Structure formats: structure tokens, C-alpha cells
Amino acid sequence: MALRSARRWKIDAREADRRKDWGAWLGLDLRSVQDKPKAALSAWRELSRAILRNAEICGVVIDDLTGAALDALRSRLAAFVASIAPRGIRVIVTSSYEPAAGRLAELGASSEAAILAPYFTEEDVRAIIKDHDGPSSDMIEGWTRIIHLTTNGGHPLLVSAKVASLRARSWPESALAEDIGPTVSDSVRATRDEARRRLVDEIPSTDARQLLRRVGSVFDRADERLVLELARDEPSIPNASDALATLRGSWIEAMPGGDLRLSPLIADIATDVPEDERLQYRRIAAEYWLGTRVLNQRTLPLCFWNAFWGKHSGVLARLYQVIETLPLDRLRSAAALLSPMTLFRTDQSIYPEVPSLGAILRLLQFEVANAVEDDEAAGRAASRVITEIDELDVPELRLLQKSIAIPKLLLAEHANIEPAKQLELALDVRAIVQEIAAEKYPELSGATAWLATAFEPGVDLAGFLFASVVTRIRNSSRMLQMIEALDKLTEDDRNGFIDAAAISLHLTAGSFVHSGWAREQNDGLDLKPALERFNRMSEIAKRWGRKDILTELACARSVILDEGLNNRAAAIAVVDGAVAEIGPAPALLRQKAKVLGHSGDDLAAAKLLISVEDSVGLDNDFDRALALRDGAISAARARLFFDAIRLLSVRPESS
Numbered sequence: 001m002a003l004r005s006a007r008r009w010k011i012d013a014r015e016a017d018r019r020k021d022w023g024a025w026l027g028l029d030l031r032s033v034q035d036k037p038k039a040a041l042s043a044w045r046e047l048s049r050a051i052l053r054n055a056e057i058c059g060v061v062i063d064d065l066t067g068a069a070l071d072a073l074r075s076r077l078a079a080f081v082a083s084i085a086p087r088g089i090r091v092i093v094t095s096s097y098e099p100a101a102g103r104l105a106e107l108g109a110s111s112e113a114a115i116l117a118p119y120f121t122e123e124d125v126r127a128i129i130k131d132h133d134g135p136s137s138d139m140i141e142g143w144t145r146i147i148h149l150t151t152n153g154g155h156p157l158l159v160s161a162k163v164a165s166l167r168a169r170s171w172p173e174s175a176l177a178e179d180i181g182p183t184v185s186d187s188v189r190a191t192r193d194e195a196r197r198r199l200v201d202e203i204p205s206t207d208a209r210q211l212l213r214r215v216g217s218v219f220d221r222a223d224e225r226l227v228l229e230l231a232r233d234e235p236s237i238p239n240a241s242d243a244l245a246t247l248r249g250s251w252i253e254a255m256p257g258g259d260l261r262l263s264p265l266i267a268d269i270a271t272d273v274p275e276d277e278r279l280q281y282r283r284i285a286a287e288y289w290l291g292t293r294v295l296n297q298r299t300l301p302l303c304f305w306n307a308f309w310g311k312h313s314g315v316l317a318r319l320y321q322v323i324e325t326l327p328l329d330r331l332r333s334a335a336a337l338l339s340p341m342t343l344f345r346t347d348q349s350i351y352p353e354v355p356s357l358g359a360i361l362r363l364l365q366f367e368v369a370n371a372v373e374d375d376e377a378a379g380r381a382a383s384r385v386i387t388e389i390d391e392l393d394v395p396e397l398r399l400l401q402k403s404i405a406i407p408k409l410l411l412a413e414h415a416n417i418e419p420a421k422q423l424e425l426a427l428d429v430r431a432i433v434q435e436i437a438a439e440k441y442p443e444l445s446g447a448t449a450w451l452a453t454a455f456e457p458g459v460d461l462a463g464f465l466f467a468s469v470v471t472r473i474r475n476s477s478r479m480l481q482m483i484e485a486l487d488k489l490t491e492d493d494r495n496g497f498i499d500a501a502a503i504s505l506h507l508t509a510g511s512f513v514h515s516g517w518a519r520e521q522n523d524g525l526d527l528k529p530a531l532e533r534f535n536r537m538s539e540i541a542k543r544w545g546r547k548d549i550l551t552e553l554a555c556a557r558s559v560i561l562d563e564g565l566n567n568r569a570a571a572i573a574v575v576d577g578a579v580a581e582i583g584p585a586p587a588l589l590r591q592k593a594k595v596l597g598h599s600g601d602d603l604a605a606a607k608l609l610i611s612v613e614d615s616v617g618l619d620n621d622f623d624r625a626l627a628l629r630d631g632a633i634s635a636a637r638a639r640l641f642f643d644a645i646r647l648l649s650v651r652p653e654s655s
Contacts, residue, residue, distance in 0.1 A: 024054065024056050024057050024058060024059075025057070025058065025059040025060065025061060026047065026050055026051065026054075026057055026059075026060050026061070027060075027061040027063060028043055028044070028046075028047045028060070028061070028062045028063065029063045029064065030043065030062065030063060030064045030065055030066075030069045031063065031064040033069055035068050035069075036068065036069070037068045037069065037071065037072035038072075040068070040069035040072045040073055041072055041073070044073055044076060047060070047062075048080070051084060051089070057089055058088065058089060058090065059089060059090040059091070059092065060084070060089060060090070060091050060092070061092045061093075061094070062077075062091065062092070062093045062094070063094050064094060064095070065077075065093050065094065065095045066095050066198050066202075070095070077093070077107065078106045078107055078108075081107050081108060082108065085108070099114055114249075116249055117156050118156075119152075119153055119154040119155060119156065120148070120151075120154035120155075120156055120159050121148075121154060122144055122145065122148050122154070124154065124159075125144050125147050125148050125154060125159055125163075126140060126141075126144045128159065128160070128163055129143055129144060129147070129163060133167045134167075134171070135166075135171035136171075139171070139173075142176070143166075143171065143176075146176055146180075147159060147162055147163065149180075150162070150178065150179035150180060150188075151179075151188075151264075152264035155263075155264050155265070157191060157195060157265065158188055158191060158192070158264065158265075161187045161188060161190075161191035162179070162185070162187055162188055164187070165185065165186070165187030191265075192264075192265055195265040195266070196265055196266045196268070196269070199250060199251060199263070199265060199266050200266060200269065203247075203251065204246050205243065205246070207237050207238065207239060207240070207243045208243040208246050208247050208251075210237055211227070211230070211231055211237050211240060211243045211244065211247065212247055212251055212252070212262070212266075212269060213269055213270055213272075213273050214227075214230040214231070214233070214237075214273075214281050215227055215230065215252065215260070215262060216262050216266070216267065216268075216269040216270035216273075217270040217273050217277070217278045217281040217282060218230070218281055218282055218284075218285040218306055219282065219285065219302060219305040219306045219309060220261065220301070220302060220305070221255065221259045221260060221261040221302065222259070222260050222261070222285065223258055223259055223260060224244065224258070224260065225288070226284075226285060226288045226289075227240070227244055227260065228240055228241070228244075229284055229288055230281055230284055230285075231243075233280065233281070233284060248260075250263065251263055251266065257298070259298075278310075279309075279310050279311055280310075281310075282306045282307070282309050282310025282312070283306070283307070283310040283311075283312045283315075285302070285306040285310070286303055286306040286307035286310055286312045286315040287312070287315060289302045289303035289306065290303050290307075290315050290318065290319065295319075295322060295323075295334070297333075297337055300334055300337050300338070301337050301338060303315065303319060304316075304319055304338055307319060308351075308361075311353055313351075313353065313354050313357055316351075316357060316361065317357060317360070320360050320361070320364060323335070323364070331367075331371075332371045333371075335364070335367045335368045335370070335371035335372075336368070336371045336372050338364070338368050339368060339371075339372050341364065341365045341368045341369075342365065342368055342369045342372060342374050342377040343377075344365055346380045346381060346383070346384040349362075349388060350362055350365065355388070355391065355392060356392055356394075356397055356401070358388060359385060359388040359389045359392065359401055359405075360401070362381060362384055362385040362388055363381075363385050363401075363404070363405050363408065365377075365381045365385075366378055366381035366382050366385055366408070366409065366412070366415070367408065367412075369381055369414070369415075370412040370413065370414045370415055373413075373414045374414065375414050375415060375416040376416055378412060378414055378415035378416065379415055379416035379417050382409045382412075382415055382417050382421075383417075383421070385405055385409070386402070386405070386406075386409075386425070389401045389402055389405060399432055399435065399436060402428065402429065402432055403429065403432050403433070403436070406425045406426075406428060406429040406432075406465075407429065407461070407465060409425060410422060410425055410426065410465040410468060410469055411465065411468055413472065418481065418485075419469075419478065419481045419482040419484075419485040420481070420484075420485040420488070422466075422469050422485075423466070423485050423486070423489065423497070425465075426462040426463075426465045426466050426469075426497070427462060427489075427493060429461055429462055429465065430460060430461065430462035433460065433461055433462075455504075456503055456504070457503075458499060458500060458503045459500045459503050459504055460500070462496075462497070462500075463496060463497055463499075463500020463501065463503075463504065464500065464504055466497040466500060466501055467500060467501040467504035467505055467512075469482075470482060470501060470512040470515070471505065471512060471515060472515075473512075473515050473516055474515065474519040475516065475519060475520055475530075476516045476517050476520060476529070476530035476533040476534065477533060478516065479513060479515070479516025479517075479533070479537065480516070480533040480536060480537055483513075483537045483540050483541065484540065486498075487540050487543070487544075491544075494544065495546070498510060498546070498548075498549065508548060508552065508587070509546070509548040509549070510546070510548045510549040510551070510552040510553070511552050513534075513537070513549070513552050513553055513556055514552065514555075514556055514559075516530070516533075516534070516556070517530045517534065517556055517559075517560055517564075521560075521563065521564055527560050527564035527565055528565065530560055530564075531557060531560045531561065531564075531565065534553060534556050534557045534560065535557065537553055538550065538553045538554065538557065541553055547582045547583070547585065550578065550581070550582055551578065551582060551585045551587050551588055552587065554574055554575060554577075554578035554588060554591075555575075555587050555588065555591045557574045558571040558572075558574045558575050558591050558592075558595065559571070559591065561574060562594070562595045562598060563598075568595050568598060568599050571595045572592055572595050572596070575588050575591055575592040575595070576592070579592075589608060592605075592608060593605040593606075593608050596608065
């Protein structure tokens, strides 16, 4: 069987290419007379006369024998084949469905004579496009990929219809976006409508028709065991195996791995199935895929989407539990398989039937967006998930779901959540932990005990989450937003976050501010805007009374001026101003020494650090070690410099 488009019904009496293996062939194209029995009979008579007139004919192609033309010519076809067979004339018949075994026997052919036309590969599509009247050579590859994608992976009939339509319109660039999304082009719609009508009308039995509608109700695909499960649902379909065998080929396509799916030409056959029945069939499919106990790139989407569209709350809840217990790398892979979830609306519940499950699915949407690195979608989902949890009626459920959701939101690598909102969420989870620990909800204490005990002294969950957030800041604009958000907190909350970050990261308090300019420097961006933002941060931080933060901000400004803007005098002035204001902190002295070294004044750099070696960094062994190391390096460089000068001064004139 082959599926091809054609434009004329009349006899094409031109001989095929005269090859040694082929000889002369006649073609009868019935496409335009499929609904005109009299015209089909007239064409048939022309074909018979042409064969009688030409003794050299070795083959006949009868194209698109379907619909009313099939009904008119069915009784003549067997007699025709029998009459020309003694002359060695071969007959090829193309149709939109596979003939029954009994019909093949009437024609004197075996079951192997019926061949299902394979889907076109990209190479096939490219060859069809280039055949004649194709697009410009620079557009062939683009059209090849677009057509292959928008025809369900190269469905022959859809490819032929689309190419014919584009040729007739001279390949307009505006058609590149056709058939992508919910709307389809006129050529594809007309082809599908016509093929669907014919295929549905030609379904051989009521049982087969009913089975086809059940298969069409489930998401994407099935396998033979699932098809039989669907057939057993009340009212059961007798002889389902026979019906399935009949439908294979034209109506139900076999896919790699044993899967079955409806032909793309009749994929909407379930639209006339009552809603409650469609839900039931999807629930059966969801339970079936979950029951396979293998959730991989094939079965996970099938299980989830059948459960979601089938409103099967039990399977959805179980599926989420399974996904959340996966190791991190597998969790990300599993979430990425559900990538269409990123398109869900965020102005209403995903699953209003069960609000608590809707909140869980919203959190899953967030994890999916994070897995596929869609920052904007993740940010929208993050905002919505807290709103939906807050709307739950049961206090225990609100606390439990927030204790799960907030760490996920703040630990995600790809989520566009404003810093002020991040701090709000961190404080919220601190209050939740305290409320649970107060034994107001003893049933939650055991399940959430780790939230209060898993961290170093001086660090709680909120502080740990803050540390995770600030280390992922990658630009000065975002860092300024974080400093502004910290400024709006109470002094205790702000200091608690800053100190917890220092303990968690094992760094000097406030050193996280450097992540706000380092990426911009590495990317070769203009650092003048970054300097302006860090100046603003320093003005804000003066109100906090924290020398460590002011020290790190001064160092950041000095580095930007020195290494980014090549203004070493201003870089030294920033350090001197900070030293005058807050004292000779080790980090400030090290930064000034570095600027002096970059200026070529290694001796001054060495003297600066060595002069204070007895007092610098007394409260911090690590800072003291760094300062002394830098001093030793600068001193060594200075000695090498003066040794070189001394050697040059005594070099003989002849050298």
C-alpha cells in the first residue's frame, strides 16, 4: 500500500522510463474521482482499452482506489487482474487502507503483497522538495525539517499534500510557521478531513469502530496489552484481538518497540466519545502505565498525561511521590520529560478538582521549568505555588507543603524570583520550623525534624537557604536588589542571614558580594554601571553597622576600579577611605598592596604589609596568613628587582 497525492483522474498513457527491468507502465489516478462512481467507471474503461491497444504494457498502477471509486470498481478489480495476469502484466494498487486477507485472496495475492508505505525520512522529504519547482537552494534544508516535523514525522499523504500546496503557492516564507501549534494549513486540514472520513466509513465492523475510539481516547499511544485492557471495560468488546488485527495498518500504526498509535489522519476520532467515557479510558491507561513499574522516558509521560487528562488523582499523587524520591540527577531527567507543563497557566489552579493536589502539581511545574532551565516560567510557578498552598483549608497541610516547597524554590538553579521574595520565603520557612517545633502540630514533628537539626551551630534552614541564594547571584544589578532587600529587614534577621552565610560557606562574612561583579568582569562587560551599583550598596550598608560588609564592598569597588577600569589611583583612594572609616582590616590592606603591585611598586606593597604584620588579622588566622603571604611575595619581587638593578650597574661596558 502506498499513500500519494495526485492531480488528475484521466489515464496517463505516457510510458514510464524504459528500463530493462520495467518496460512500459500505465497509470490510472483516481484521486479526484473518489466520490464520483460514474467518472471512476469511465476512467476504468479507458484503462482497459489502453491495455488492449498496447501489447508492450508490462505493468499498471491504479492510484488511490478508495471511497466511492472503490465501491464502483471492487467487483471489476479481481476480473481485471485475472484477465491480464496471463500476459505477465503486474498490477500495483494504492489505497488509504490495507485490504483484508480475504480480499487479497480474491485477487490471487498473498498477505505479503500488501505493503504499508513507510513514513518519509528527512532524506525522502528533501528529494520530494527538490524534484521540480522547489524553493531556492538555501531554503531546502529549512523546508525539509519544517515539513518533516509538521507531518507527524513524515506521514506520506500529509507530506505530499503539503508539498503540492507549497509548490502551487511558490513556497512563501509566511508558510514556514504553518501547522505549528493548534492551527493547521488548509492543505493539511483538507487532506486529514478527507482521509478521516474515508477511513472511518471503511472501518470493517462495529466492534472495530468502538475499539478504535477507545484507543483514540488515551494519550499518545498504547501497546497491545493496554488495548485489550481498554476492550475489557464495560461494555466489553468481544473479539477484541480480531478487531485489533483488522485495524492494524491503516487505522492503527505499529511503532518501534511494540507501541501502537492511531494514524495521524484519524487522531481526532475520540472527539465524539462522551466525556465521562474518555476520562475512564485515560484512567485505565494511567493505571496500566503505573502498573508496569518502569517509569522511563517512554512510560513516565504516558502515565502522567493520561492521569492528568483523565483526572485520576490517585495516580497523580502516587506519581509525584515516586518522582520526588528519585536521586537528583534522575529527578531532573524525569522532570524534563514533562516539559509541556511549563506552558500551564498560572492565573488559575492546575487541578481545581483537588486543591491540595493542585498545589503539588504546581510545585512539579516549577521543578519542570527549573529542569529545562526556563527561568521565567519557574519564577511564575514559584509565585503561584505559595498562593495556592496558602489557600488550603487544613493548617497542617499548609505547613507541610510549605516546608517542602520553599526549600525547593530557593535551592533551584533556574528560577527568576526577586530577592525580596526570596528573603520573605526564607523567613517564612523559619517561622514554619519554629511553629512545628513548638509541638502545636505533633503529627508533623517527626516528619520535619531534620529541618531544625541538619545544620551547623549558628545556621538554621533559613540561613542555609540564604547562603544558597546569594552564591548564585551573577550580576551587580541582582546584588543591589539583594542589598536593598536586606536593608528592609530587621537588624536581627539581616545579621542572622549574613552570619549564617559566612558559616555555611566557610568564608568571611559579606564576601558573597563579590559574585555581583565577578561574572560581569569575566564576560568583558563595561564595569562602570557595576561600580555605580556598588557605590549605592556601600551607602546602604553604612546604616547596618557592620565593618565586615563595608570592608568587602570597599574591596569590590577597588578591584573594579583597578582591574576593570584601570584607575589605580581611585582604587587606592577607595581603600584609604575605608581604612580611615573602619580601620586597617586585613582584606583592605591586601587589596591596597595588590593595587600597588599592579602599579609596579612592589616595594611599597611589601612595606605596607610587613609594617603591620604584628597587628593585622589578629582575630582571624586565615586573614593573617593571607596578608603575610602577600607581603612575602611582594618583598621577594622587590628584592629580585633591586638585585637585577645591582647586577646591571656592575656589568662590563663591552657587554
